[in-house]
Amino acid sequence: MKIFRKNKAFSLIEISIVILVIGILIFGISSGIDLYQDFRLESANQLTQKSIAGRIDGLTLWFETTSNQSFQKSKPFHNEPIAFWKNLNQQLSQPINVYQNDSQFQPKYILNAINGLPALNFNDGIRYFISDPVLYSEISASDEITIFFVGKSMGTNISNNPHTFFAYSEKNESGSEIFRNQIYLFLNNKILFQFGRLCSSTAPFSDNSCKASVSQSINNHPKRNFITTIVKNKNIVDIYLNKVVSSQNNAHSDVYPNYNSKNSIYLGGNTTRSSLNYFGEIIIYNRSLSTNEIEKIHEYLINKWNIY
Numbered sequence: 001m002k003i004f005r006k007n008k009a010f011s012l013i014e015i016s017i018v019i020l021v022i023g024i025l026i027f028g029i030s031s032g033i034d035l036y037q038d039f040r041l042e043s044a045n046q047l048t049q050k051s052i053a054g055r056i057d058g059l060t061l062w063f064e065t066t067s068n069q070s071f072q073k074s075k076p077f078h079n080e081p082i083a084f085w086k087n088l089n090q091q092l093s094q095p096i097n098v099y100q101n102d103s104q105f106q107p108k109y110i111l112n113a114i115n116g117l118p119a120l121n122f123n124d125g126i127r128y129f130i131s132d133p134v135l136y137s138e139i140s141a142s143d144e145i146t147i148f149f150v151g152k153s154m155g156t157n158i159s160n161n162p163h164t165f166f167a168y169s170e171k172n173e174s175g176s177e178i179f180r181n182q183i184y185l186f187l188n189n190k191i192l193f194q195f196g197r198l199c200s201s202t203a204p205f206s207d208n209s210c211k212a213s214v215s216q217s218i219n220n221h222p223k224r225n226f227i228t229t230i231v232k233n234k235n236i237v238d239i240y241l242n243k244v245v246s247s248q249n250n251a252h253s254d255v256y257p258n259y260n261s262k263n264s265i266y267l268g269g270n271t272t273r274s275s276l277n278y279f280g281e282i283i284i285y286n287r288s289l290s291t292n293e294i295e296k297i298h299e300y301l302i303n304k305w306n307i308y
Contacts, residue, residue, distance in 0.1 A: 040116040041066055041075075047304045052296050053283055054089065058146075060139040061096060061284040062088040063267070065109070065118045066304075081106035082120060085129055085267075092138055098129035098267055107268060110278060114152050114225055115306040119278035122268040123154050128164075133262035136168060139284060140181065145195070146285040147230045148297055150305050152278040153186060153221040165277070167266040183230065185277060190215040191239060193230050212237065214249035225307045227298065233288035242307060243298045280305060 044066035053062060063085050068074040072084050083106050084099045100106045105128065113119035122128075139145075149165065170179040184192040192215040212232075216239040229240035239247040267282065281304075283297065302308060 051300045058285040058287040064281040076109040078111040080109045113278045119280040128268040131265040140286045144288040146289045148283040150281040216247035
């Protein structure tokens, strides 16, 4: 059998050879992409293992997506639901890992999410991770905290639907909320950081002091990669975007009211909100880091995630 085209005959053998060559090319391209992703992932894993982040004093939480130790499987597959995210810092008196047992709320593992590296997708529906109840003193000092997070903004602004990134809320014996450390992402195109006790006219807050609430505006954030840093040192809060200090806010100095009450940490959305973001790495210290220490963490994150 022969196929004729413009006076030239092609045999079935010739056609088969062409198809085979095309298949080899496609396979080669696909294999090349896989090799590149494997190389990026292994390089990132090595950077994580050697990172100064784990050697700086005060580390409490460290979640990231490239380590072989981060999840229950060393290498999840693309779009695999993630039920458990391990805190790489296991030196605390009580290990603080986060999990989501409800399969409909589990975020997905996205293989090539941020510059060739994986991240967790918190976009589809209501998704969050929660820890076992812990004391706030396990993750932060009374009036200081440093938070780094690497992510990619996937959603447009929805002003009436705050996108929660991180939350720790303490309640008293009657169930009333008395303390909050919380970050909203891209609420009215801003990063909003809340810290401290809520307004109250009753003891022990009869001075009517309110929680600190500081923010930094972000324009054109959808589809952008971010290394965001929040540093609270008593009444000063610095917000960095991709290594640059974008905002310095005055906030009242608020000593955390230690009631010896254990509560859960939330990452991602809570029961009513979705974060609309990819998250690749979260590092939290229980004190305000020095400028030099912040620069070292930024250098590590920039080299790893290729975000400038």
